[in-house]
């Protein structure tokens with residue numbers, strides 16, 4: 001009997017751990033409850049280096065210029081029910097801390113997740129990179145209301161409006177570099193994924209200069225994604241470098 005019970009326990013734990021619990025940005029499965037939805041999401045609740053954060057009181061440091069190679073096309077544009085995400089063709093890279101990070105995908109949040117000196121931007125893009133060993137780095141780009149943005153329009157013209165829908169965007173020739181501002185000066189800090197499982201150990205680089213986008217263009221993203229930004233998290237013992 002005892003043997004049977006422990007086998008049962010192991011089976012149910014395995015089942016629970018392997019299930020990807022559903023989550024959202026509001027209500028009963030919203031950000032306040034992410035850590036309770038699955039054992040896999042525990043860091044959302046107990047983590048001390050969580051993202052996003054308010055970027056203020058940054059400390060001056062001699063940061064190396066961001067060494068990125070983004071002259072590579074995006075392949076597909078997916079609506080996964082949480083964000084609009086563009087997957088990249090191979091070859092886009094970020095070199096930092098003596099390591100090579102491959103750009104996997106970029107996606108969007110409306111409004112921004114991180115804030116700068118307490119200020120929210122209407123949209124933020126996250127460029128998500130990984131080393132071969134699975135270390136993660138995210139480059140954050142803020143968008144502010146201004147001029148019409150032709151690169152962003154390529155995405156809007158191919159927007160997957162239904163959850164689960166995926167568009168082939170190779171023919172648009174949109175490259176990751178088309179979404180970057182002129183200056184690559186950045187703030188640096190340690191953080192996490194901003195969605196479950198909220199894994200920590202993520203290197204964050206948020207660019208200081210925002211990219212311009214028209215009000216209608218932000219509205220186009222917002223109308224599909226809704227409000228998809230996690231609330232600000234405590235800085236705790238972390239330092240922000242500039």
Ligand SMILES: [Zn+2]
Nearest residue numbers: 107109126194
């Ligand atoms: Zn993100």
